Amino acid sequence: MEAPLESPPIYPPTAGPEGLAVESETAAQTSQPSRRQIILARVQTITLCWAVFLAGFNDGSLGPLLPRIQRVYHVGYLIVSLLFVFQAIGAITGAVLTMTLTPKLGFGKILGYSLQAAALPFPVFVLSCVLTGIGVSILDAQANGYVASVSRNPETRMGYVQAAYGAGIFAAPLVSTQFAQLQHWSFHYLVSLGLTFSNLLSLFLVFRGKTQNECLAQLGQAEVPKGDSGHSHMRQILSIKAVHLMALFLFVHVGASIAISGWTVSFMVSVRGGGASAGYIAAGYAGGAVLGRIALIWVNKKIGETRGVYIYSIVAIGLQLVVWLVPSLISGAIAVAFVGLMTGPIYPLALNRAAKLFPPWLLTASMSWMAAMANVGGAVVPFIAGAVSSKAGLKSLEPLILAMLVTMLGLWTLIPNYI
Numbered sequence: 001m002e003a004p005l006e007s008p009p010i011y012p013p014t015a016g017p018e019g020l021a022v023e024s025e026t027a028a029q030t031s032q033p034s035r036r037q038i039i040l041a042r043v044q045t046i047t048l049c050w051a052v053f054l055a056g057f058n059d060g061s062l063g064p065l066l067p068r069i070q071r072v073y074h075v076g077y078l079i080v081s082l083l084f085v086f087q088a089i090g091a092i093t094g095a096v097l098t099m100t101l102t103p104k105l106g107f108g109k110i111l112g113y114s115l116q117a118a119a120l121p122f123p124v125f126v127l128s129c130v131l132t133g134i135g136v137s138i139l140d141a142q143a144n145g146y147v148a149s150v151s152r153n154p155e156t157r158m159g160y161v162q163a164a165y166g167a168g169i170f171a172a173p174l175v176s177t178q179f180a181q182l183q184h185w186s187f188h189y190l191v192s193l194g195l196t197f198s199n200l201l202s203l204f205l206v207f208r209g210k211t212q213n214e215c216l217a218q219l220g221q222a223e224v225p226k227g228d229s230g231h232s233h234m235r236q237i238l239s240i241k242a243v244h245l246m247a248l249f250l251f252v253h254v255g256a257s258i259a260i261s262g263w264t265v266s267f268m269v270s271v272r273g274g275g276a277s278a279g280y281i282a283a284g285y286a287g288g289a290v291l292g293r294i295a296l297i298w299v300n301k302k303i304g305e306t307r308g309v310y311i312y313s314i315v316a317i318g319l320q321l322v323v324w325l326v327p328s329l330i331s332g333a334i335a336v337a338f339v340g341l342m343t344g345p346i347y348p349l350a351l352n353r354a355a356k357l358f359p360p361w362l363l364t365a366s367m368s369w370m371a372a373m374a375n376v377g378g379a380v381v382p383f384i385a386g387a388v389s390s391k392a393g394l395k396s397l398e399p400l401i402l403a404m405l406v407t408m409l410g411l412w413t414l415i416p417n418y419i
Contacts, residue, residue: 033152037220041150044215045157047206048143049164054195055136056168059258059378060286061176061188064265064279068180073125081386083129084258088379090133091372133375135196140165141371145364146212148355151221155352156297162348163293166340169261170286177279212364237366242416246354247373249411253346254374255381256404261285262382263389263397264323264336270394272329281333288340296345305349306417313409316342320405324398347374353415 033041062083070080147157179188207215216222237243261282268274268281292312300308319342322335351367358366381404388396 033220037218041152041219044206044219045147045160047202048147049161050202051139051199052143052161052165053168053171054192054199055140056165056170056286057172057195058132058136058168058192060169060172060261060282061192062262064173064177064282065180065185065188066262066266067269068185072185077386077390081383083125084262084379084382084386086127086129086379087133087136088376090130090135091137091375091379093130093134093137137368137372137375139199141364141368142212144351144371145367146215148351148363148367149212149216149360150219152219154355155301155348158348158351158355159293159297159300159345162344162351163290165347166286166290166293166344170283170290173261173265173279173283173286177277177283180279237362237369240358240362240366242357243366243369245411245414245416246350246357247370249408249415250347250350250370250374251377252381252404252408252411253343253350253377255377255379256401256408257289257343258378259382259385259397259401259404260336260339263385263394266389267394267397268329268332272327272332274329278329281336284333284337285340288337288342289344292341292344293348296341300345300349305353306412308349309346309412310409312342312346313405313412317402317405317409320398320402324402350415357416 066080069083070076073080143161144158147161148154150157175191176188179185210218264285265274265279265282268278274281303311316339319335319339323332323339326332326335351370354367354370355363381400385397385400388400
């Protein structure tokens with residue numbers, strides 16, 4: 001049975017690295033929130049939605065630009081896929097920084113982005129993706145960890161925050177598709193730079209560099225317990241098997257999602273005969289994901305995380321078969337949009353499960369590790385797709401994505417309900 005929506009998660013005693021029992025506590029409210037605290041919570045959520053929108057905009061930009069980048073730099077599918085790989089390297093670096101420094105740093109102080117608007121030589125352009133990966137990884141982990149730590153209705157808040165991420169992925173192809181057809185295609189990254197500056201300003205004005213506990217205290221919520229183990233957060237996290245299972249699940253899920261948004265445009269152009277406007281198919285996928293993360297919140301509350309992931313995954317597999325087997329550009333575009341609708345809620349559902357699964361004092365750092373592995377999946381799977389396509393052609397893309405969705409479904413069966 002799923003935990004009731006408004007009930008705070010209950011954490012059973014968890015064995016620490018040395019076999020000592022670590023008794024978890026919940027971050028409970030100390031009193032009924034005042035009107036000011038309710039408004040502040042909404043302002044914080046909106047600010048984090050805008051921040052996560054930037055992360056989605058970053059991840060959704062590359063797909064429509066790939067064909068232009070290949071022409072400009074004269075590289076094939078395999079080499080251009082290195083862009084995904086170096087973003088993943090940055091994501092891992094960001095995760096390590098978050099796990100080791102988050103307890104010492106104020107919430108919202110770190111945000112990085114690379115300046116790619118100058119259309120630098122390809123090796124420099126690839127290396128700049130590391131900076132992007134670091135910034136997005138830290139931003140994503142801190143935002144998700146904070147939302148999951150809020151005791152009042154965190155599932156709905158998580159749905160809105162992840163919908164904002166999907167909105168960023170939706171908006172990015174609308175912008176990057178236009179820039180891909182212009183002489184100064186790389187000026188697309190000036191838009192990203194503007195979003196970054198606006199996020200820096202809003203994060204500073206709302207959170208003022210305070211720690212997570214200080215921000216939660218402003219909402220009338222008790223301090224998140226630190227746990228009894230003397231070991232570092234990183235060592236504690238790496239000792240929990242469920243963290244790695246969840247990370248592997250998100251690795252495959254995000255990998256499949258980025259492969260769909262990143263390579264489907266190329267597939268529709270090369271295999272289905274689409275034109276330059278095929279870039280909007282990626283926007284259709286992202287739009288479906290946004291709609292799924294908002295419109296299906298009430299469904300998620302009814303059926304819970306476990307059944308929700310099973311149902312959405314099975315339907316998405318069926319729709320992906322349509323994309324693969326039905327030789328129609330229009331049918332494929334519609335099916336891709338509905339794949340986004342079904343897969344969109346999976347990521348927030350997984351994070352809601354994590355919020356109930358892991359001790360509060362490890363939640364943000366655990367989500368950082370999971371988000372990093374998700375970003376690695378978002379690099380490795382598209383890279384594999386590019387490598388396979390360079391040998392077997394883009395017709396191999398759909399079977400690969402289908403295999404990832406089936407693998408994701410199998411991994412979900414291994415995720416425990418508690419630790």
